Each structure stands twice: as structure tokens, then as C-alpha cells.
Amino acid sequence: MAMPEENQNEVVQEGEPREPHAAEEALHDQHDAEIAEAATRGEHIASEDLSPRQKAKKLRKLSDEELVALAEEAAKAEHWLDVARRGQAELDNTIKRLRREQQDAARYEGSAMARDLLPVIDNLTRALEAGVKAQDFEALYAGVELTRKMFIDALARQDVTPIAAEGTTFDPAFHEALMMDSRTDTPDNVVTTELERGWKMHDRVLRASKVRVNKRG
Numbered sequence: 001m002a003m004p005e006e007n008q009n010e011v012v013q014e015g016e017p018r019e020p021h022a023a024e025e026a027l028h029d030q031h032d033a034e035i036a037e038a039a040t041r042g043e044h045i046a047s048e049d050l051s052p053r054q055k056a057k058k059l060r061k062l063s064d065e066e067l068v069a070l071a072e073e074a075a076k077a078e079h080w081l082d083v084a085r086r087g088q089a090e091l092d093n094t095i096k097r098l099r100r101e102q103q104d105a106a107r108y109e110g111s112a113m114a115r116d117l118l119p120v121i122d123n124l125t126r127a128l129e130a131g132v133k134a135q136d137f138e139a140l141y142a143g144v145e146l147t148r149k150m151f152i153d154a155l156a157r158q159d160v161t162p163i164a165a166e167g168t169t170f171d172p173a174f175h176e177a178l179m180m181d182s183r184t185d186t187p188d189n190v191v192t193t194e195l196e197r198g199w200k201m202h203d204r205v206l207r208a209s210k211v212r213v214n215k216r217g
Helices: 022-047 052-059 064-107 111-134 137-157
Strands: 160-162 175-181 191-196 199-201 204-207 209-214
Touching: 111 137, 137 160, 175 191
Parallel strands: 175 209
Antiparallel strands: 160 199, 191 209, 199 204
């Protein structure tokens, strides 16, 4: 059976959408291409190594359409240049803010420990004042001992802890040997006496323990 004449030139499958704007889009693309080409001619003249007068003379020879296209491209370039400038300004401000925050963090990194130590100073002051008034050595000793404990607790909250020394094996990473012992009842290379307590923060040594170490024979 012959297909009707009006349908012989075009067969549309069922379910396939038509593109009613395809022709309009093609014309729009062609128009954009013409504008870009016209603008390119103007940009080429502007970039030539000529005097301003010579450039102006050549630009006056362009058609109205070419001049309009050149102006439109110049406006687009100015827009994106402005966007880039604002983006750079925002980036610069962000970098400056981050630097200030970093400097403040470094400057005040010890503030938490300082706050923990303030009550220690207060308690030590009260202990000394009470000892002077009462002339009571035992009360003064008890007050100072309590202050010492508060001090150690404040350091512990910042993860500052004493280094184990006496009775442990000598470790040059944590101990500094100042003197030697020769005890027969103690194994070699064992710390016999802590002369000055060492401290560490987390896993980093702040001050090594000064110790006596046993060396038999």
C-alpha cells in the first residue's frame, strides 16, 4: 500500500519529540558567530602596533554592526574583569583573616594553662599569709603541699605529666645521667635516684629527668 504523498518525505517515530526551536537556535548560533567574528576584527585593529590616530582611522572603517559587536565584547570583558577583581579581593581578605586567626592562636596558645595556674597562685598566697599570721609551720606546710598538688593537677589537665625515673631502666630519651652508683642489689642501668624531676607534654619531653644510674663492676 502506497504511503500518502504528504508523509513520504518525513517519517516521525511515535514518542520522538519534535524540536520546534532548532531553526531558531541555529540562527542564534550563526548570529553569535557573526558577532564574535566582527568583534575579532575590531580587537585585531586595537592590538596592532599603530598610533592611536591610525587605530581610530581603521576602526572608523568598520561597519555599525562590527562596532556594536566590538562594544558588546568589551562590555563582557569588563564584566568578567570586575568579577575576577572582586574574587581576588575576597581571597585576599580571607587570607588576611586566616593569618590573623593563626597569629592569635599562637599568641594565646598558653591561655588555658595560665587560667589553670591562677588558682594555684591564689592558694599559695593564702597559705603564706596564714603561715605568717599563725606562726604555725605545720599549717604552712599543709597549705604549700596542697598548692603543690593543685599545681600538678593543673599541669595534668594540659597533659603535662612527670617522667617516671627512680626504679626504671635508664632511657637517654627521658633521663639525663649526672652521677653513677655501684649498688650490688640493683641491676645495671637502673635509675637509683631522681635528682630533678623531668616532665613531658603528651609524648614530647619538656625537661629530661636528672638522675643517678647504677653501674655494677
